[in-house]
Amino acid sequence: MTLLRHDTWRSYIVDDYKKELEELLLTVAKEQASDLHLSVGRHPTLRIAGVLTPLAKKPVLTPADTEGLVMAMLSTESQKKFRVQHEVDFSYTFADQARFRVNIFYQRGFVGAALRLIPARIKNLQELLLPDVLADFARREQGFFLVVGPTGHGKSTSLAAMVDIINHERAEHIITIEDPIEYFFVQDKSIIDQRAVGFDTADFRTALRSMFREDVNVAMVGEMRDRETVAAAVTAAETGHLVFSSLHTNNAAQTIDRIIDSFSAEQQNQIRLQLANTLLGIFSQRLVPRVSGGLLPAYELLIANTAVRNLIRENKVHEINLVIETSSEEGMISLNQTLVDLVRQGEITMEAATAHSFNPHELQTLLRG
Numbered sequence: 001m002t003l004l005r006h007d008t009w010r011s012y013i014v015d016d017y018k019k020e021l022e023e024l025l026l027t028v029a030k031e032q033a034s035d036l037h038l039s040v041g042r043h044p045t046l047r048i049a050g051v052l053t054p055l056a057k058k059p060v061l062t063p064a065d066t067e068g069l070v071m072a073m074l075s076t077e078s079q080k081k082f083r084v085q086h087e088v089d090f091s092y093t094f095a096d097q098a099r100f101r102v103n104i105f106y107q108r109g110f111v112g113a114a115l116r117l118i119p120a121r122i123k124n125l126q127e128l129l130l131p132d133v134l135a136d137f138a139r140r141e142q143g144f145f146l147v148v149g150p151t152g153h154g155k156s157t158s159l160a161a162m163v164d165i166i167n168h169e170r171a172e173h174i175i176t177i178e179d180p181i182e183y184f185f186v187q188d189k190s191i192i193d194q195r196a197v198g199f200d201t202a203d204f205r206t207a208l209r210s211m212f213r214e215d216v217n218v219a220m221v222g223e224m225r226d227r228e229t230v231a232a233a234v235t236a237a238e239t240g241h242l243v244f245s246s247l248h249t250n251n252a253a254q255t256i257d258r259i260i261d262s263f264s265a266e267q268q269n270q271i272r273l274q275l276a277n278t279l280l281g282i283f284s285q286r287l288v289p290r291v292s293g294g295l296l297p298a299y300e301l302l303i304a305n306t307a308v309r310n311l312i313r314e315n316k317v318h319e320i321n322l323v324i325e326t327s328s329e330e331g332m333i334s335l336n337q338t339l340v341d342l343v344r345q346g347e348i349t350m351e352a353a354t355a356h357s358f359n360p361h362e363l364q365t366l367l368r369g
Helices: 014-030 063-071 076-085 134-138 155-169 204-213 227-238 252-261 265-278 306-313 317-325 335-344 350-356 360-368
Strands: 035-038 045-048 051-054 087-094 098-107 110-118 143-148 173-178 191-196 218-221 242-247 279-289 295-303
Touching: 014 035, 014 063, 014 098, 014 110, 035 063, 063 110, 076 087, 134 155, 134 279, 143 155, 143 227, 143 252, 143 265, 155 173, 155 218, 155 242, 155 279, 173 204, 204 218, 204 227, 218 227, 227 242, 227 265, 242 252, 252 265, 252 279, 252 317, 265 279, 265 306, 279 306, 279 335, 279 350, 295 317, 295 335, 306 317, 335 350, 335 360, 350 360
Parallel strands: 143 242, 143 279, 173 191, 173 218, 218 242
Antiparallel strands: 035 045, 035 110, 045 051, 087 098, 098 110, 279 295
16 A cells, blocks of 8 residues: 555545544543554454454445544544654643543554543542552652553553642643643642653654753653653753653662663763662563453562662662562562562452462462462
């Protein structure tokens, strides 16, 4: 298929596709789905409680259908970007009722799309079933805190809950740098400026450099995608800012290794020292199917105490897992212990716990203990 031209998509019955899109988005909300997938040759498909569920009553999508549905969402600027880049991220607001994070792309020459529902209201930690200790990190004045985990497991939602604690408790200047903007904050005690990469700023690292001239107290960086962004974020934390961000890593130790390994060999000692001095903690989470339906979080929490900082400085990151497992009295939480607790509470099955554990053998030992 050739790239979509302005005169091509205009020929579609735009109103019909807008109506069909509205019906699909209403179905997402009604079924409490997290995602909607549009793919040629398949029924429109929802992800409900982590499971892909085709809408069998809807017809199988043709190439014209996916293009028409996508064009019903795209602004003129996004259409131009899509024609050039063959893929684009953006936010889409539906009838002032719901927002979606959208990615459209080409596959085998056809247009495809994935839409992630962004809840209208930012939930608090209790509603998200997250540990209260996360609020302690939101109340710090300076440092670097990371929320990590697989794609689609609630990192942005957790970060938003933490930033909103600051918003309601302190008068600070908060800046968020996102691609695209997900949650819209309602300003309370804080000033919150939200910048979309590619629209309000060129990229993450440029926006981070600019914040030094914007009298910012708190920065939330949607994702650290490259070495320059990591360096700017750590430097911001080092110079008196509270910085939150996310990475697509599985646990705390892997996250630290990923950050350090993104730098050249001659730069690694420096970033290791900076990270040891600025890191507050790392929260790793994943959403696990619940016996009663839906999903609930299982998590690991690393708190950067003196022992952890020394391990980072001395390049002994492989020992961090042991520190987490033996430091529950300091508030640290291991993933396996969280999974064991959920199994014993009857919230998740043993099979689900095993599937999400990085050390199933240890998990079995804890369950027998």
